[in-house]
Amino acid sequence: LGRFSFWGEYITGSTFPRVKESPMKFRVQLVVCTAEGQAETSYEVAELEKDYQQIEQLGLTLAEAKHLLKQLQQHLVEQQAAAFVLRRSQCPACGLPFQIKERTTRTVHTLFGTLTLPSPRFFHCRCQTSQATTFRPLPALLTASTTPELLFIETKWASLLSYGLTTRVLKDFLPVDETLNATTVQNHTLAVAQRCEEELGEELVVSADKCPKDGSLSSRLEEPIAVGLDGGYVRDWEQKQCHFEVIVGKSVPANQPAKCFGFVQTYDAKPTRRLGALLQSQGVQDTQPLTFLSDGGETVRNLPGQLHPQATHLIDWFHLTMRVTVLGQYLKGLIRLNREVGEVIQKTLESVKWLLWHGKVDKALARLRDLDQRINHFADSYLRFPQLKNAVQ
Numbered sequence: 243l244g245r246f247s248f249w250g251e252y253i254t255g256s257t258f259p260r261v262k263e264s265p266m267k268f269r270v271q272l273v274v275c276t277a278e279g280q281a282e283t284s285y286e287v288a289e290l291e292k293d294y295q296q297i298e299q300l301g302l303t304l305a306e307a308k309h310l311l312k313q314l315q316q317h318l319v320e321q322q323a324a325a326f327v328l329r330r331s332q333c334p335a336c337g338l339p340f341q342i343k344e345r346t347t348r349t350v351h352t353l354f355g356t357l358t359l360p361s362p363r364f365f366h367c368r369c370q371t372s373q374a375t376t377f378r379p380l381p382a383l384l385t386a387s388t389t390p391e392l393l394f395i396e397t398k399w400a401s402l403l404s405y406g407l408t409t410r411v412l413k414d415f416l417p418v419d420e421t422l423n424a425t426t427v428q429n430h431t432l433a434v435a436q437r438c439e440e441e442l443g444e445e446l447v448v449s450a451d452k453c454p455k456d457g458s459l460s461s462r463l464e465e466p467i468a469v470g471l472d473g474g475y476v477r478d479w480e481q482k483q484c485h486f487e488v489i490v491g492k493s494v495p496a497n498q499p500a501k502c503f504g505f506v507q508t509y510d511a512k513p514t515r516r517l518g519a520l521l522q523s524q525g526v527q528d529t530q531p532l533t534f535l536s537d538g539g540e541t542v543r544n545l546p547g548q549l550h551p552q553a554t555h556l557i558d559w560f561h562l563t564m565r566v567t568v569l570g571q572y573l574k575g576l577i578r579l580n581r582e583v584g585e586v587i588q589k590t591l592e593s594v595k596w597l598l599w600h601g602k603v604d605k606a607l608a609r610l611r612d613l614d615q616r617i618n619h620f621a622d623s624y625l626r627f628p629q630l631k632n633a634v635q
């Protein structure tokens with residue numbers, strides 16, 4: 243029990259010494275050290291008083307953690323900024339300290355709070371001829387009012403959630419500025435997006451003759467990369483009756499983590515460059531063959547050729563069987579009209595599906611042509627014949 247005596251007091255007089263339980267007190271300090279590791283100056287970061295009777299009293303609360311982080315950040319950055327200014331507070335030519343014109347402050351938004359830092363304005367030294375009479379050193383360090391890490395987290399979350407939810411999430415977990423709002427996050431995100439866009443460079447013109455032909459040594463050596471594509475229609479925010487198609491995809495190299503991408507074909511001027519940058523970031527070689535998997539939709543179908551000259555395009559099995567199922571529905575109508583002929587056609591369709599699953603494409607196509615002929619039997623009797631014909635072809 244002796245080791246509890248730091249914060250408890252023995253109450254004597256009874257048979258056994260009893261400890262009066264009072265909250266524990268903690269002090270968190272930041273110690274600035276010299277280059278040799280000697281403690282130089284210490285700063286009080288926070289004081290904590292913690293009880294220890296119940297599980298919810300254990301450790302830091304979120305509020306305490308946020309407060310602690312914010313205080314720590316303020317002290318740390320203050321030290322760094324002061325060191326930066328100190329190195330620039332004397333004339334590099336004659337060594338005289340600059341005269342202070344005024345003491346101003348500068349605000350910077352960080353992941354761990356909005357900080358206010360001293361930013362003195364100095365007179366230039368008389369030994370130098372300078373156009374401006376005064377200057378402030380700190381802006382050379384604070385080149386933006388928001389630190390890159392805060393921008394990164396804001397943008398990352400804003401790409402997953404709404405701007406409003408992003409601010410709520412950030413405020414929940416981090417001591418970011420209480421005034422952070424959806425508009426700020428939106429402005430930051432769009433600015434980052436604009437910067438990424440500028441880094442992307444000009445759109446590529448894909449031409450098949452610039453790349454090695456299929457079956458060349460390099461493309462045979464490298465494993466094909468699977469890229470899944472799908473399109474979905476989204477309502478236009480401004481013109482509610484208009485829709486536009488968003489294409490989303492996922493590139494899945496054999497031994498690399500998958501990455502997603504998305505764009506709007508009618509809006510995006512650089513879809514090829516965008517996919518190229520994504521594949522490059524996954525370490526994919528230009529010559530590596532690509533296999534696109536999609537639902538086979540009209541717009542998505544034209545993409546692979548545009549995006550990559552050596553692309554192979556496959557309809558994924560889910561969408562392929564969906565088409566077979568649709569055909570099967572029509573055939574039920576044929577069976578009602580003529581059981582015998584209808585069932586033969588149905589058997590043909592079943593064998594088409596079997597052949598496709600086993601990769602026997604030529605045979606499957608031959609069987610489909612056969613099916614295409616056989617359905618002509620119902621050209622006059624089946625009401626939905628044009629639709630059936632269309633679906634088969």
Ligand SMILES: [Zn+2]
Binds near residue numbers: 337367368370
């Ligand atoms: Zn000087």
